[in-house]
Amino acid sequence: MKLICEGLDLSDAVLKVIRATATRTTNPILEGIKLSASEDYLTLSATDLEISIEKTIPADVKISGEVVVPGKFFADFVKKLSNEQIELSTTDHNTLKIKYTDSEGFLQGLSADEFPIIKDISSPETITIKKSELKKVIDKTIFSVAVDDARPILKGCLFEIENGTLTSVALDGYRLAMYKTSVTSSSSKLSSIVPARSLSEISKLLSYDSEDETIDILLGQNHLMIDDGSVKILTRLLDGEFINYRQVIPSTTTTTILVNKSQLEDGLERASLLARMDKNNLVRFDVKDKILTLTSASNIGNVTENITISLEGKEISIAFNARYLSDCMHTITDEFIKINFNSPISPCTICSAENDSYLYLILPVRIVE
Amino acid sequence: MKLICEGLDLSDAVLKVIRATATRTTNPILEGIKLSASEDYLTLSATDLEISIEKTIPADVKISGEVVVPGKFFADFVKKLSNEQIELSTTDHNTLKIKYTDSEGFLQGLSADEFPIIKDISSPETITIKKSELKKVIDKTIFSVAVDDARPILKGCLFEIENGTLTSVALDGYRLAMYKTSVTSSSSKLSSIVPARSLSEISKLLSYDSEDETIDILLGQNHLMIDDGSVKILTRLLDGEFINYRQVIPSTTTTTILVNKSQLEDGLERASLLARMDKNNLVRFDVKDKILTLTSASNIGNVTENITISLEGKEISIAFNARYLSDCMHTITDEFIKINFNSPISPCTICSAENDSYLYLILPVRIVE
Numbered sequence: 001m002k003l004i005c006e007g008l009d010l011s012d013a014v015l016k017v018i019r020a021t022a023t024r025t026t027n028p029i030l031e032g033i034k035l036s037a038s039e040d041y042l043t044l045s046a047t048d049l050e051i052s053i054e055k056t057i058p059a060d061v062k063i064s065g066e067v068v069v070p071g072k073f074f075a076d077f078v079k080k081l082s083n084e085q086i087e088l089s090t091t092d093h094n095t096l097k098i099k100y101t102d103s104e105g106f107l108q109g110l111s112a113d114e115f116p117i118i119k120d121i122s123s124p125e126t127i128t129i130k131k132s133e134l135k136k137v138i139d140k141t142i143f144s145v146a147v148d149d150a151r152p153i154l155k156g157c158l159f160e161i162e163n164g165t166l167t168s169v170a171l172d173g174y175r176l177a178m179y180k181t182s183v184t185s186s187s188s189k190l191s192s193i194v195p196a197r198s199l200s201e202i203s204k205l206l207s208y209d210s211e212d213e214t215i216d217i218l219l220g221q222n223h224l225m226i227d228d229g230s231v232k233i234l235t236r237l238l239d240g241e242f243i244n245y246r247q248v249i250p251s252t253t254t255t256t257i258l259v260n261k262s263q264l265e266d267g268l269e270r271a272s273l274l275a276r277m278d279k280n281n282l283v284r285f286d287v288k289d290k291i292l293t294l295t296s297a298s299n300i301g302n303v304t305e306n307i308t309i310s311l312e313g314k315e316i317s318i319a320f321n322a323r324y325l326s327d328c329m330h331t332i333t334d335e336f337i338k339i340n341f342n343s344p345i346s347p348c349t350i351c352s353a354e355n356d357s358y359l360y361l362i363l364p365v366r367i368v369e
Numbered sequence: 370m371k372l373i374c375e376g377l378d379l380s381d382a383v384l385k386v387i388r389a390t391a392t393r394t395t396n397p398i399l400e401g402i403k404l405s406a407s408e409d410y411l412t413l414s415a416t417d418l419e420i421s422i423e424k425t426i427p428a429d430v431k432i433s434g435e436v437v438v439p440g441k442f443f444a445d446f447v448k449k450l451s452n453e454q455i456e457l458s459t460t461d462h463n464t465l466k467i468k469y470t471d472s473e474g475f476l477q478g479l480s481a482d483e484f485p486i487i488k489d490i491s492s493p494e495t496i497t498i499k500k501s502e503l504k505k506v507i508d509k510t511i512f513s514v515a516v517d518d519a520r521p522i523l524k525g526c527l528f529e530i531e532n533g534t535l536t537s538v539a540l541d542g543y544r545l546a547m548y549k550t551s552v553t554s555s556s557s558k559l560s561s562i563v564p565a566r567s568l569s570e571i572s573k574l575l576s577y578d579s580e581d582e583t584i585d586i587l588l589g590q591n592h593l594m595i596d597d598g599s600v601k602i603l604t605r606l607l608d609g610e611f612i613n614y615r616q617v618i619p620s621t622t623t624t625t626i627l628v629n630k631s632q633l634e635d636g637l638e639r640a641s642l643l644a645r646m647d648k649n650n651l652v653r654f655d656v657k658d659k660i661l662t663l664t665s666a667s668n669i670g671n672v673t674e675n676i677t678i679s680l681e682g683k684e685i686s687i688a689f690n691a692r693y694l695s696d697c698m699h700t701i702t703d704e705f706i707k708i709n710f711n712s713p714i715s716p717c718t719i720c721s722a723e724n725d726s727y728l729y730l731i732l733p734v735r736i737v738e
Contacts, residue, residue: 070669076642080635095670103636105643107670266449267472273445274474300439301464301476 001065002089003037007081007100009057013044014075016055016231019201021071022048032068033075034115035088035096037061042088045118046071051198052118054232066112067094077105118234121220127161128184129217131210131228137168138203140179140331140358145196146172153240157199161190169245170196175324176248176361177331193242194224198235202226205233249361250347253340255313257287258353261337264292265329267305271296272322274303282365283322287341288315296322318344319367328360370434371458372406376450376469378426382413383444385424385600388570390440391417401437402444403484404457404465406430411457414487415440420567421487423601435481436463446474487603490589496530497553498586500579500597506537507572509548509700509727514565515541522609526568530559538614539565544693545617545730546700562611563593567604571595574602618730619716622709624682626656627722630706633661634698636674640665641691643672651734652691656710657684665691687713688736697729 014033022030025048036043042059045052067090077098078086087099094109129137138157146154151173158169166183169176205228206215218225225234271283275296286293287309294305318341328350336353344367350360383402391399394417405412411428414421436459446467447455456468463478498506507526515523520542527538535552538545574597575584587594594603640652644665655662656678663674687710697719705722713736719729 073642073669077639080639080642102675103639103673105639105670105672108668270446270449270472270474273442273449299477300442301474303474304472306471 001035001037001067002063002087003042003059003061004085004087005042005057005059007078007084007086010042010086011075011078011082013042013055013057014078017044017046017053018071018075019204020046020048020051020053020233028070029068029110029114029116031071032110032115033071034066034068034112036066036112037088038064045115047116047118049116049236050195051201051233051235053201054118054234055230063089065090067096068110068112068115069096069107070109074107077107119223121218121223121225121234124218124220124223124225125185125187125190127166127186127190127217127219128214129166129181131206131213131215132208133181133183134215134217135203135206135208137166137179137181138199138206141168141170141177142196142199142203143327143331144170144172144175144177144360153193153238153242156193156195156238158242158245159190159192159194161185161187163188169242171243171245171248171361174321174363175327176245176359177328178245178249178359178361180357190219191242192219192224193238193240195235195238198224198233202233202235205231248347249359250340250342250349253313253342253349255287255311255316255341257292257312257339257341258310258336259292259307259339261329261332261335263307264337265326267294267307268322268326268329271303271305272326274298274301275322280365281321281323282319283325284317284319284367286317287311313341316341316344317367318348319365320348320362321365324362328362331358331360370404370406370436371432371456372411372428372430373454373456374411374426374428376447376453376455379411379455380444380447380451382411382424382426383447386413386415386422387440387444388573389415389417389420389422389602397439398437398479398483398485400440401479401484402440403435403437403481405435405481406457407433414484416485416487418485418605419564420570420602420604422570423487423603424599432458434459436465437479437481437484438465438476439478443476446476488592490587490592490594490603493587493589493592493594494559495555496535496559496586496588497583498535498550500575500582500584501577502550502552503584503586504572504575504577506535506548506550507568507575510537510539510546511565511568511572512696512700513539513541513544513546513729522562522607522611525562525564525607527560527562527611527614530554530556532557538611540612540614540617540730543690543732544696545614545728546697547614547618547728547730549726559588560611561588561593562607562609564604564607567593567602571602571604574600617716618728619709619711619718622682622711622718624656624680624685624710626661626681626708626710627679627705628661628676628708630698630701630704632676633706634695636663636676637691637695637698640672640674641695643667643670644691649734650690650692651688652694653686653688653736655686656680682710685710685713686736687717688734689717689731690734693731697731700727700729 034045043056045054084100096107098105160167277298284295292307292309334352338353340349412425414423453469465476467474529536646667653664661676661678703721707722709718
């Protein structure tokens with residue numbers, strides 16, 4: 001292998017693919033980045049066997065070839081060469097020579113033959129979605145996935161496609177987040193569970209500013225792939241049965257309040273300061289006529305926040321883990337939010353006052369009076 | 370105590386004084402911030418018995434008084450109230466009531482009687498210095514103080530005043546940093562050792578943009594004080610004999626090189642990537658005719674950096690701990706730096722090519738050929 005490329009292209013590409021390398025592994029090849037040079041391109045790829053990320057950059061290739069280099073070190077090194085033109089070449093025994101200005105480095109690599117082959121998806125379904133909507137799908141639900149390994153299936157988001165609507169659902173046993181959006185799909189009914197870690201990488205690739213640009217999601221039996229032309233992300237899907245989320249969402253409601261979102265957020269933040277000193281992280285809600293009162297207490301003090309609301313239905317007193325409430329605040333960008341209650345021991349739902357594309361559900365904590 | 374003040378003033382003041390609270394203490398009063406209201410002012414103060422920081426803000430005081438509140442919680446709380454007008458008042462048993470908009474918090478405080486009294490310095494010497502120069506004095510030397518407790522006196526910077534020149538020196542047994550600047554002093558000869566932690570807080574108070582503004586350093590037998598009109602910092606001095614730094618600095622030199630600072634910095638950074646994988650963090654310098662060659666190696670590769678220099682004197686090969694070299698790079702802002710060598714086992718000195726106000730000395734590591 002021998003090629004010349006721009007340091008800026010190379011460092012940008014390395015920083016993108018390195019996110020797919022395995023960090024805790026006994027197999028050094030999974031900590032590596034594969035460099036493949038052919039035609040006028042250098043392709044960088046990395047995988048931890050769950051996710052793989054690949055990026056291609058222009059290069060003046062003199063001799064085709066490939067090699068796997070230690071990911072972290074290579075990334076740190078090329079990051080410091082972003083202003084230079086770089087010559088990469090392999091010498092004996094998979095050693096990579098990095099030449100720049102009057103200086104050079106040698107890096108002991110591994111044979112690319114040992115690198116896992118990243119297969120393409122065979123006969124996939126295609127879902128076409130706006131880039132900015134796909135980012136919303138991910139960002140508005142991913143934070144609710146389970147973090148512990150007790151039920152591995154809950155470490156992913158359910159993607160359900162039915163009649164042109166994509167529904168993304170994440171839940172962890174204490175709360176649930178759901179977002180619906182329109183898509184064009186080659187199949188009218190699909191369902192798969194995508195690992196949260198992979199979705200987080202896909203989200204980083206996307207921007208809310210991309211306006212009306214669309215992207216294709218390729219969905220196979222066991223894999224999902226995104227290719228935005230410059231970066232390709234392939235992820236394994238999670239295998240198993242997701243929880244029947246529909247039966248968790250209450251169909252009735254006895255109390256509905258409309259509250260200014262930033263007032264609720266500020267009040268929650270201050271109440272949380274005390275609440276989080278406690279294991280339960282408890283904030284109490286008292287809904288009365290035109291006032292929502294948030295209270296929290298610990299051994300060093302207490303906070304009482306009064307927020308003006310509009311109320312429909314019965315008065316109610318209920319308590320929540322403050323963190324689960326704060327978590328959903330970034331997902332609603334409207335001025336007002338709607339909260340629906342049923343009883344102090346039934347789940348409550350939170351959504352935008354303006355549309356029903358998003359729903360967040362949270363279980364209360366029983367109050368001991 | 371009862372007063373009304375602006376949230377922005379209060380949160381700004383709290384964030385400044387909280388830095389003086391003790392973080393690991395069994396005495397809760399040292400984790401607290403003392404609030405004292407009198408006349409038209411609220412004064413906030415905190416101390417860990419080594420350093421104390423005090424800030425005064427305007428307030429509409431209805432009832433004078435004082436109380437000590439838990440520092441960290443109070444800071445977190447008022448940080449979230451910077452847009453509000455706040456009413457602070459004490460109720461029974463040193464409880465502080467914080468009232469804002471329609472909401473309120475209660476915070477269990479401690480009696481201000483238990484708070485350590487921060488004495489003023491009696492009959493101090495006065496040193497007048499430009500604010501921007503005092504910041505240089507600190508920033509160019511403080512990073513070389515010892516971090517371990519083996520010789521506590523080395524955890525401070527020596528401030529020596531002689532005939533209108535302030536010399537600041539910090540050293541840790543492996544390297545030494547020294548900066549000289551002109552001052553006006555009420556005494557022609559002074560010497561004291563200021564704890565690095567306190568200097569770091571003083572530096573944060575100062576700005577390089579303050580042009581020709583000056584500030585007074587008040588120096589007593591055991592204390593140093595800075596008062597910029599809004600914030601007052603008082604620190605205990607370290608008691609003991611500093612190392613005779615003059616005899617460490619070589620008076621002769623056999624090799625002097627002139628090297629572009631940013632080229633050296635970039636080369637060092639890349640070489641360090643490999644060097645730091647090793648315990649010794651070793652970078653080798655080979656000075657020959659017009660070229661300085663930096664080399665470093667570890668089991669995963671090696672780096673050779675060639676940098677054009679101008680050389681005066683003998684060729685030399687010498688090695689350093691890369692970190693100690695990189696550490697001093699931020700202190701020299703000129704385009705070129707001068708490095709003076711004597712032998713592969715004698716200290717080398719680094720300074721600006723343009724003036725001799727600053728000197729950095731570093732011990733080499735013996736090369737085993």
